Amino acid sequence: MKVFIVLALAIASVSAGVMPQDVPMHPRDMPAKPSIEGRITNGYNALEGQFPYQVGLSFSSSSGGWWCGGSIISNQWVLTAAHCTSGAQSVTAYFGAVMRTNAKLTYTVSSANFRQHASYNPSTLANDISLIQTPAVGFTYYINKVALPALANSYSTYAGQRAIASGWGKTSDAAAGVTNYLQYQTYDIISVDQCQRTYGSAVASKNVLCIATPNKSSTCQGDSGGPLVLVSNGVLVGVTSYVSSAGCQSGAPSGFTRVTSYLDWIRSYTGIYYA
Template identity: 65%
Template sequence: MKVYAVLVLTIASVSAGFLPQDVAVHPRDSIAAPSIEGRITNGNKAATNQFPYQVGLSFTSSSGSWWCGGSIISNTWVLTAAHCTKGASSVTIYYGSTVRTSAKLKKKVSSSKFVQHSGYKASTLSNDISLIKTPSVKFTIAINKISLPAIASSYSSFAGQTAVASGWGKTSDSDSSATSNLQYAELQVISNAVCQQTFGSVITSGVICVASTNKKSTCQGDSGGPLALNGKLIGVTSFVSAKGCERNTPAGFTRVTSYLDWIKSKSGVFY
């Protein structure tokens, strides 16, 4: 399947006039990373309650389990990536965790409560977004929602601004051991035109990219987690370079402003 995905992306890029320098893959599928647990590469340790909207998501299926991140957008909805929910039979949601294994609250939810975007395509990484309907949770200093961007901001590329990604993804490409502390990294948003120079036509209007410098990036285990700017959720962690997370190549996120209508129609949540 990975070979097929690479082939499709290559053909699409050439036909669209792009000659990509790299191939994009979901962090969950990255062969450069042997484990689905760890932390953001070369990031900073989060303080207690610094990211109350961040949740950990432990997915299970008949073929195995994996770890992703997600964002609380209301007391009954979590937003994450479609490549995280795909194939899962259930998820355990970890609320209020800074130390990953010490959640303030855990809720187990079956796949019947997943709302995966019907247009998600693993071959092109498009529409990589899902909602999870959750039991109602009480907001506290450790557990709280993050606001969605205003409709008016849909016209902004956010290029040049510094956003914050957080998660428990791998600390390096070679690391295979889990870390306990939530990590974060400040990353500069770049234009889609610049990102296309690396990944070609996989970069569409539904994607937002950040630059990776000094080996700071999202990585395996960060999938589905938040990219926040000025207290608003602007991205959902979607893909990195197939060559690894420390290559100083852009990292890609699902652009939340492109899916505000979809989120509202499926969950009723809007701002």
């Protein structure tokens, strides 16, 4: 299957005029020892209440389980990645957690509560976005929603802006030990053109944001579906989608589903209004 995906990406990119130099991969799909814990590579420990919008998501299926992140966007909706919900039968959502196993609140819901984008394409990684509906949660200092972008910002490139990614992803590509603590790191958003030089235009499309990953710091396995939030105003602009198949510490850009491209889709299910 991996060979097919690589070939499909190469063909699509050539036809679009941009040849990929690297192969992307969903963090969830990276080889690893069985574990649902970890951290952003070379990140920092989060403080209680620092990221109240962060949700931990433990998915279950007949073939096993996996861990992802998500973002609270209302008291009943969590935004995550389609490659996280894909194939899952249920999910347990952990709200207000810094130490993953010590959440302020947990809810378990079935796949009937998932709203996965109908055009998600695991071959090109396109439309990698999903919604999960949960019972209503009360907002506190530890549990709260993150702001969605305004429609007026739909055409902003965000290139050059600083943004924070957070999650419980792997500590390194070769990590045997893991941490239970929520991690975060601040990154520079790069232009789509820069990202296309690595992954080609079939993957690094206008519906994607990418970050530079210097000093072996990046999102990694376990961070999938988690938030990318602007430092300047606390607005959610990205959903963790892919890293290089060469590894989280390879130095290649990390890709995020661009939230502004899906504002109407989000509203169609949630009714959330944004300016």
